[in-house]
Amino acid sequence: MRRSMLFLPGNNPNMLINGNCFGADAVIFDLEDAVSPQEKDAARILVRNTMRYMDFNGCEMIVRINSIDTDYWKKDLDSLLPEKPAIILLPKTCTPEDVLLADEYMTQVEGKCGIEKGTVGLMPLIETALGVENSYRIASCSNRVKALFLGAEDLTADLQCKRTKEGREIEYARTRLVVAARAAGVDVYDTPFTDVNDDAGIVEDAKTAKELGFTGKASISPRHVETINAVFSPTQAEIDYAYEVMGAITLAKQMGKGAISLHGKMIDAPIVARAERTISMAEALGLDRRDINE
Amino acid sequence: MNIKKCASAGTMESSDVYVEIKPCDDGIKIELESVVEKQFGEQIKKAVTDVLDETGIENADVRIVDRGALECVIRARVETAVLRGREEI
Numbered sequence: 001m002r003r004s005m006l007f008l009p010g011n012n013p014n015m016l017i018n019g020n021c022f023g024a025d026a027v028i029f030d031l032e033d034a035v036s037p038q039e040k041d042a043a044r045i046l047v048r049n050t051m052r053y054m055d056f057n058g059c060e061m062i063v064r065i066n067s068i069d070t071d072y073w074k075k076d077l078d079s080l081l082p083e084k085p086a087i088i089l090l091p092k093t094c095t096p097e098d099v100l101l102a103d104e105y106m107t108q109v110e111g112k113c114g115i116e117k118g119t120v121g122l123m124p125l126i127e128t129a130l131g132v133e134n135s136y137r138i139a140s141c142s143n144r145v146k147a148l149f150l151g152a153e154d155l156t157a158d159l160q161c162k163r164t165k166e167g168r169e170i171e172y173a174r175t176r177l178v179v180a181a182r183a184a185g186v187d188v189y190d191t192p193f194t195d196v197n198d199d200a201g202i203v204e205d206a207k208t209a210k211e212l213g214f215t216g217k218a219s220i221s222p223r224h225v226e227t228i229n230a231v232f233s234p235t236q237a238e239i240d241y242a243y244e245v246m247g248a249i250t251l252a253k254q255m256g257k258g259a260i261s262l263h264g265k266m267i268d269a270p271i272v273a274r275a276e277r278t279i280s281m282a283e284a285l286g287l288d289r290r291d292i293n294e
Numbered sequence: 295m296n297i298k299k300c301a302s303a304g305t306m307e308s309s310d311v312y313v314e315i316k317p318c319d320d321g322i323k324i325e326l327e328s329v330v331e332k333q334f335g336e337q338i339k340k341a342v343t344d345v346l347d348e349t350g351i352e353n354a355d356v357r358i359v360d361r362g363a364l365e366c367v368i369r370a371r372v373e374t375a376v377l378r379g380r381e382e383i
Contacts, residue, residue: 013310014308014310017367042303042370042374045374048370049366049367
């Protein structure tokens, strides 16, 4: 389960070694934008050692490598893939061919390291207009793709528009990515909210992402992690309703009925599926445990 | 294998370590400056010499300015300095 993903600058030991203290479900070791060209070598070695020697206590490790149009991305994979990150975040993914190129090289490196093929997943970072338009093909071109990730800063530069807190300029990209990812059967993550001092703004932005169907949201600030986790966790009312739904559907089965109404609404398969997801997430988070038949 | 040119890695920021490495002809020399030298000076020097051994460096002048770095950070910065000094990066 990934509600929050926290970016950690790859050449900053202070942030890296404390990366598991902020409550994020996943951390993203960033070798790309957060690292200057002259420090790419240092960051690669530092992140490798952090992954090798630090205990992240169940916090999932993701690595953002450099894009495939640079001289760095293969060296990034050579150094970091042996540490078995859960996911490689692939920036500036524009086409399925970009994914397949990275996929093929990852397979080579996994083979050299004796790691089973496909162990490390891929998360294409969609941050160009072309990437948005190709998003379903990108999401569905390889079994290695586990999720899509929207990067709004580069995208708005490519769209030649201003990035705003309200986010109207990325409405289309957000909904397009959610539909593409869900159609391909993978998760989808929203872009970070970049004003680290706007506490109300991050709440609204995270709520918008959840309402649109995103699985979770990335953050560039540890201050945003708690809010993102709260927004993407089921509320007590949602959990209570989910158990009511499961109770009602159990009763319907006992009565030999295919469907049943609850609070005047018909309970059908999509409602049951949503209730099952809510209960599963609540149990994983330790929020609420009870017998469905209660 | 020896160091070909002066090189450095790391920063003076908290939890980091600054490493300078220079070519020399008479073995390994380590100069250490650390706020925790009394408690951890020997461990820091051992981490440095371990990386020099692993990378096959027999002669080098190494200056370490430690700002409370963990061993994995020290090892990373020394390795980076060595690779830069050997012009392998």
